[in-house]
Amino acid sequence: MPVYEFRCPVCGPFDALHTMAAVPDADLCPACGAASCRSITAPALGRDGSAPMRLLDAAARSASEPAVVSETAPGRRRTAGTPVSTNPLHRRLPRP
Numbered sequence: 001m002p003v004y005e006f007r008c009p010v011c012g013p014f015d016a017l018h019t020m021a022a023v024p025d026a027d028l029c030p031a032c033g034a035a036s037c038r039s040i041t042a043p044a045l046g047r048d049g050s051a052p053m054r055l056l057d058a059a060a061r062s063a064s065e066p067a068v069v070s071e072t073a074p075g076r077r078r079t080a081g082t083p084v085s086t087n088p089l090h091r092r093l094p095r096p
């Protein structure tokens with residue numbers, strides 16, 4: 001259920017949960033009970049820590065703080081003679 005922001009004329013902004021099908025244009029302030037209009041705000045995408053948001057956060061973080069790897073992942077050890085890539089087009093690339 002999305003979080004909508006309402007603005008009480010007395011107390012200021014507050015958040016309320018409503019379904020997308022039944023979001024009201026005005027809600028009652030939980031502190032004073034005054035009618036409060038809904039504010040137009042940016043979507044609250046980063047609040048829940050969902051899997052897509054964790055992925056986006058990790059991608060943004062890796063741009064400035066790349067993870068340093070000191071060894072290969074367990075079970076992914078490469079032996080001599082094993083091609084690095086299975087793509088046949090990579091064999092045609094220039095060698096150093």
Ligand SMILES: [Zn+2]
Binds near residue numbers: 010
């Ligand atoms: Zn209020």
